[in-house]
Every structure is written in C-alpha cells, then in structure tokens.
Amino acid sequence: MTSMPRLPLLAAALLTVAPAWAATLYTLPAPTATLDTTVSVTANFAAGAGTGLxxxxxxxxxxxxxxxGYIDILRVTLNGSEVFSGTWNLGGGGADxxxxxxxxxxxxxxxxxQLTxxxxVTLAAGSNQLVFSIDSPTSFEGSDRAGFQGLGDEGWGLNAATVTGATAPVPEPTSGALLLAGLGVFGWLAKRRR
Structure with missing residues (x-):
C-alpha cells in the first residue's frame, strides 16, 4: 500500500512547519540626549544562540x-568584536x-x-553586550584641528535601537502532547488500512 510511505513524510511536514520564535531582546527606552564623541551607548541583553537583527x-x-579631513566614524561592536563601521555626512560635510x-x-x-x-548579527547564548560609539580623532596631520571639539561643534545620539533574535521553537507540553496524539492517530489509521 502507498499509505505507509506517506506517514513519515506527513510527520516530517508537521515538524517543519513549527514556527521559529522571534523575540525582542532589547529596546532603547528613549532617544538618547545629544552625546559628545567621547561617550558610547551600551546595551546588555540575554539571548539564545543564533541569528539576530x-x-x-x-x-x-x-x-x-x-x-x-575631519572624519567621524560610527562603530558598532557586539561582545567585544566590531560588526559594523562607517561614516556619514550628518551636518559636517564629507562623503557617506x-x-x-x-x-x-x-x-x-x-x-x-538621521540614518537608519x-x-x-550572530548572537551568543546568554549575555550579550552591544556598544555604539563615534570615533572622532582628536588631531589630524596637516590640519588646524586639534583636541576634542565638544558639543559646541559636533554631537551624536541614538533615536531608536532594537535587537531581535530568533530562538529555537520550544513547544508547550500541551502542544507536544497534541502533536504526539495526532501522529498516533495517523499511525493507527495507516495500520487499520492494511
């Protein structure tokens, strides 16, 4: 009979449609104040191992x-490793x-x-630390700029920040029991047809 080979395929199909749970792991509570380029923003959060955004x-x-000649560099680090950097004209000129x-x-x-x-990223299981900073060199060879400029000249901030992560599906006990009962019914039907 052809019903027996269909049973394993049906069970596999049921298991593959189980959703991957995505969770919001961190949300910036409010936009930051205007920050000078010596200040960084740090977010600590817990996650399951795997992909995140x-x-x-x-x-x-x-x-x-x-x-x-006055480049200011955004750096994003996750768990001590740089994951992104770049520079944009956010009021001071220069190329993006x-x-x-x-x-x-x-x-x-x-x-x-503003820039979105x-x-x-790849998140570690357990504790994760995310750091946003602006690298603004204090002096440039051949230029008249020397020393920290301060908020009178330049500043930065975060208007929003969210981290989401995919976690492995964890079926509730009742969902698992229903799945097993459904597979049992399919097995009983296949046996009965024979």
Whole structure:
C-alpha cells in the first residue's frame, strides 16, 4: 500500500512547519540626549544562540562629519568584536561611506541628519553586550584641528535601537502532547488500512 510511505513524510511536514520564535531582546527606552564623541551607548541583553537583527537610527548634531579631513566614524561592536563601521555626512560635510560591513547591513539614506541601519548579527547564548560609539580623532596631520571639539561643534545620539533574535521553537507540553496524539492517530489509521 502507498499509505505507509506517506506517514513519515506527513510527520516530517508537521515538524517543519513549527514556527521559529522571534523575540525582542532589547529596546532603547528613549532617544538618547545629544552625546559628545567621547561617550558610547551600551546595551546588555540575554539571548539564545543564533541569528539576530539590530535596527537603529543614528542622529547627528551640528557638524558630525563624513569621509573628509575631519572624519567621524560610527562603530558598532557586539561582545567585544566590531560588526559594523562607517561614516556619514550628518551636518559636517564629507562623503557617506561604509567602512566595515561583514554581515551585509542595510543602510538607509541620510534624512534630516538621521540614518537608519539594519544589521544582521550572530548572537551568543546568554549575555550579550552591544556598544555604539563615534570615533572622532582628536588631531589630524596637516590640519588646524586639534583636541576634542565638544558639543559646541559636533554631537551624536541614538533615536531608536532594537535587537531581535530568533530562538529555537520550544513547544508547550500541551502542544507536544497534541502533536504526539495526532501522529498516533495517523499511525493507527495507516495500520487499520492494511
């Protein structure tokens, strides 16, 4: 009979349609105040091992520079390793340029000195630490710029930041029992047909 080979295929199909649970692991409580370029923003959160997504909106104030003689570099690190960096004209001139993007982040256009970025990452099981910072060198060879400029000249902030992560499906006991009962019924029907 042809009903027996269908049973394992049906069981496999039922198991593959089990949803992957996605959870919001971190949300920035409110937009940050205007920060000077010596300040970083750190987010600590727990996650399951696997893929995740960091969505954030960077805001530039005054003359945050793109790629020019006064370059200011956004750096994003996850668990101590840089996962993204780039520079954008958020008020100070210069070219927009992604510098390091191994995970294929999606970078939007600069609108009203704001930039939205969606960054795929690999999360560790347990504790994770995410750090956003602006690297603003304090002096440039051959330029008249020396020392920290301060908020009177340039600043930055985060208007939004969210981390989501996929976790393994964990069926509730009643769901698992229903699945097993359903497979049992299919087995009984297959046996009865023979």
């Amino acid at each position: 960091i969505d954030f909106t960077l805001a530039g104030y005054a003359t945050l520079d793109g790629d020019n 340029r992604v510098l390091f993007n191994p995970n294929g982040a999606t970078v939007g256009a600069v609108v009203n000195q 970025i969606s960054l795929p």
